[in-house]
Amino acid sequence: MKQSRNRKPSGTMPSVLDPDQQICRSLYSAANALIRTYRPLLEPLGLTYPQYLVMLALWEKDAVPVTRICRRTRLETGTVTPILKRLEGKGLITRGRSDTDERQRVIELTRSGRAMKAQAESVPVDMACMALLTPEEGRELQRLTETLYERLIEHQAKA
Amino acid sequence: MKQSRNRKPSGTMPSVLDPDQQICRSLYSAANALIRTYRPLLEPLGLTYPQYLVMLALWEKDAVPVTRICRRTRLETGTVTPILKRLEGKGLITRGRSDTDERQRVIELTRSGRAMKAQAESVPVDMACMALLTPEEGRELQRLTETLYERLIEHQAKA
DNA sequence: GATTGATATATTGTGCACAATATAATTGCA
DNA sequence: TGCAATTATATTGTGCACAATATATCAATC
Structure with missing residues (x-):
């Protein structure tokens, strides 16, 4: 994993509380940033x-x-x-x-x-033109987030 | 992709505006659902x-x-x-x-x-115990969301 | 046909999330 | 030295996101 903004000294004990290890932070910040990117496209x-x-x-x-x-x-x-x-x-x-x-x-x-x-109709087109992810990366990301979503809903239904 | 809740008639023209095609909705709903799942763990x-x-x-x-x-x-x-x-x-x-x-x-x-x-310390442990994703799925999801996040920030910096 | 439970939507209250803007201290440099 | 540009944080205003709760209608069944 890239950590260009927060290099740890080598030999540092990995912590379960390390912000960089949080899948939820990755997911959350990517979702927020993506919605921010939609803003100028939706403004018209x-x-x-x-x-x-x-x-x-x-x-x-x-x-x-x-x-x-x-x-x-x-x-x-x-x-x-x-x-x-x-x-x-x-x-x-x-x-x-x-x-x-x-x-x-x-x-x-x-x-x-x-x-x-x-x-x-132009919104998804303009978004695709940014080429943020390759088509394969996009499909894989959607597959994984859908899997996660389904399991979370399922888990929630049990509780 | 699974569409258990919204099967389309076969032969339906795929639309770029189909909600099920939106990566952003997948990302957004997964992030929201994940944060909802954290709630009972963080409540104590x-x-x-x-x-x-x-x-x-x-x-x-x-x-x-x-x-x-x-x-x-x-x-x-x-x-x-x-x-x-x-x-x-x-x-x-x-x-x-x-x-x-x-x-x-x-x-x-x-x-x-x-x-x-x-x-x-117990929060990430309890979360992992839910086994929402396999370790490989988790790593792959984090890799993809980090990639997306970095490119979004980069794109944002250019504008 | 009255009552009980389920369903559809609305309301309230709290806490983000962020753009835009404001304020104040610091830094550069003419 | 003086002042313009930068930096650090705070404030304001709008719009989610959701839990908890309320309200009103419908459905089932006795």
Whole structure:
């Protein structure tokens, strides 16, 4: 592992509490840095990354309940509800009520929200152009993070 | 890639906007889920994960300026300063001033903060016991996230 | 058809995460 | 010496992220 910024003296006893050994720090800082990198690409759309994630879910399938948005974005309702309100405020979605189940909202794209999809197509393209990872590295990283995610959810379900 | 929760009809045109294709979502949701999993392990210490990260930095090297904490945690000063205030409030650290440079703080562990280190040793152990990833998977994941992080920082420096 | 339990969403409170900006001390150097 | 540029930290404002809790509707069953 590279430690260009924190070389240890050779012969140092490795500690389980060494920050450089923390997989979670690596994962966390990479995720934060990646979202920071999305920012300028999303700025023309006026979206944050979590807002973009919600829009992706809706471009995939429109007129869905909040539950589905949570499932596809992997965020909790307490996170998603305020995001939906902001997207409504921007005029990108509506938050109607289901006819068959008064508890359920039906989240629908407005014309403006639908129109944004075309503009958004450039975001993954621009991101890919940065060539941050090779295609193989990208696939491997996604495979590993998906594995980890699944096991964490599974573990969480047991507790 | 597994898509147990969102099978697409075979022959569906793959979209660059498909949520399941987003490496960033995989990374983000795995990082969030991992930090959630740390929570019960850190609860006996009364720490959040970012607070724990700061403590790791101080257990590695005590009596350091804020800059070093930022570097080792990979968090910004705007994030770290309030965390340091909370840790000070818990009686784990002090935030003195440097004699040689009045701008600089010297962040030092208190006796209580130093004592916590022994208790914290069990956290990585308990985490490892969950066997979320094999040692090889763990190493590979850390290698890839470190690579990504470095390239993102590099890219950010250019802009 | 009333009650019990489950489900869908919303609210509240705490703690990040960071950009932008402010403040203050130090350093360089004209 | 004086002052411009740099550096260290703090502050402000916005938007997550989530646990815990609340509320309202629906479903099941007695």
